[in-house]
Amino acid sequence: xxxxxxxxxxxxxxxxxxxxxxxxxxxxxxxxxxxxxxxxxxxxxxxxxxxxxxxxxxxxxxxxxxxxxxxxxxxxxxxxxxxxxxxxxxxxxxxxxxxxxxxxxxxxxxxxxxxxxxxxxxxxxxxxxxxxxxxxxxxxxxxxxxxxxxxxxxxxxxxxxxxxxxxxxxxxxxxxxxxxxxxxxxxxxxxxxxxxxxxxxxxxxxxxxxxxxxxxxxxxxxxxxxxxxxxxxxxxxxxxxxxxxxx
Numbered sequence: 001x002x003x004x005x006x007x008x009x010x011x012x013x014x015x016x017x018x019x020x021x022x023x024x025x026x027x028x029x030x031x032x033x034x035x036x037x038x039x040x041x042x043x044x045x046x047x048x049x050x051x052x053x054x055x056x057x058x059x060x061x062x063x064x065x066x067x068x069x070x071x072x073x074x075x076x077x078x079x080x081x082x083x084x085x086x087x088x089x090x091x092x093x094x095x096x097x098x099x100x101x102x103x104x105x106x107x108x109x110x111x112x113x114x115x116x117x118x119x120x121x122x123x124x125x126x127x128x129x130x131x132x133x134x135x136x137x138x139x140x141x142x143x144x145x146x147x148x149x150x151x152x153x154x155x156x157x158x159x160x161x162x163x164x165x166x167x168x169x170x171x172x173x174x175x176x177x178x179x180x181x182x183x184x185x186x187x188x189x190x191x192x193x194x195x196x197x198x199x200x201x202x203x204x205x206x207x208x209x210x211x212x213x214x215x216x217x218x219x220x221x222x223x224x225x226x227x228x229x230x231x232x233x234x235x236x237x238x239x240x241x242x243x244x245x246x247x
Contacts, residue, residue, distance in 0.1 A: 008236040010196060010229045011170040013110050014163050014189075015141075016060065016180035017121045019203020020222055021103040022131060027091050028059065034087035035080040039071055059204035060182030062122045062153025085123065089130045097134045100202050102223025107140055109226045116169035118143045120159045122184075125149070143167055154184040157192035164192075179225050181205060186213035196232055198225055 018024045032055050033043060041048050051070050058066050067080040091097070107117050119141045121128045128146050132138050143166060147153030150162035160178055163169075170176060177196035178189030181203025189197035190213075199210030199218040207218045217228055 008175070008195075009233055010115060010175055010177045012116045012118070012164060012167060012176045013225070013229070014118045014120055014160050014176065014178045014194075015107070015222065015225075016182070016185050016203075017119055017128070017131060018123070019059070019181035020179060020185070020200050021100055021107070021119065022135065023098045023100055024203055025096060025098075027088060027096055029055065030091060031084045031088035035067065035084035038083035039076060039080050056204070058184065060122055060154050060180060060184030060188075062147040063124070064147070065153060081124070085127045088123065088127050092127075092130045092134050095134075097131055099135055099137075100222060102221055104137070104140065106223050106226055110229075111142070113226070115229075116143075116167045117141045118145060118163040118167065120145045120163070122147060122153050142169075154182075155187035155191065157188055160188055160192035160194065177225070177229055179219075179222055181210075183209050183213035186210055186215045190214040196229065198228060200225075 015021050018028065029052065032052065036048055036051060041051060054070060055066060063084055064077060064081045067077040068074070071077050071080050110117050123146060125146045125148060128144060132144065143163060145159050145162055147159065150158035152158045160176065164173065164176060173193035174195045176192065176194040177198065178185065178192065178194045179198040179200060180186065181200050182205050186197055186199055197214055197216045199207070199215035200222050201207065201218065202221050210218050219225060219228060
């Protein structure tokens with residue numbers, strides 16, 4: 001039995017925002033329509049339908065990466081991204097933004113248990129800040145990160161690893177839990193080496209897609225995450241006790 005086994009505890013929890021802790025309610029697709037219009041792609045056209053399908057499939061990915069794929073050159077991608085972020089911020093300002101039921105209580109419980117909580121997003125920093133302000137969440141988590149803060153967005157592991165490095169909350173990636181509503185969230189967590197990679201069913205992707213992307217558990221909501229972490233730790237304590245007795 002190793003030291004890591006006897007001290008196994010989830011000390012860092014990295015949570016996605018839209019679809020996981022914050023209700024999406026179709027805002028991404030509505031903001032995408034504004035971005036597409038900026039580039040002359042009309043609703044109802046075959047091109048628009050094809051692009052919307054890609055947006056749905058890549059929910060969770062850094063939005064600028066999505067627009068680079070859709071529009072090719074950097075200037076067009078940046079124009080689309082700026083239009084998207086502006087439209088999304090306007091929707092948030094208009095009141096189309098709400099927490100997933102139980103999300104705030106879950107974060108507060110996790111922090112009360114001594115865990116560090118980091119909120120991450122595929123949006124740019126101004127949009128992330130607008131959401132946090134609208135919800136009154138500016139001080140809810142220990143840290144908030146967007147792709148520009150870490151290097152690359154999802155599905156790369158950068159934001160999870162940046163959360164570990166910036167907070168210093170844990171000594172090993174195995175002591176990290178990641179939760180999100182998309183396949184890209186699951187890939188990010190697995191690539192970062194997190195022991196818990198939990199999919200939630202309040203956002204873009206269903207259970208099959210989440211498990212196929214590597215989810216270690218699928219939950220109805222992020223509200224269930226604290227209990228999942230507690231169960232994980234209890235199982236490890238029990239396993240460690242059995243191993244110690246056997247030795």
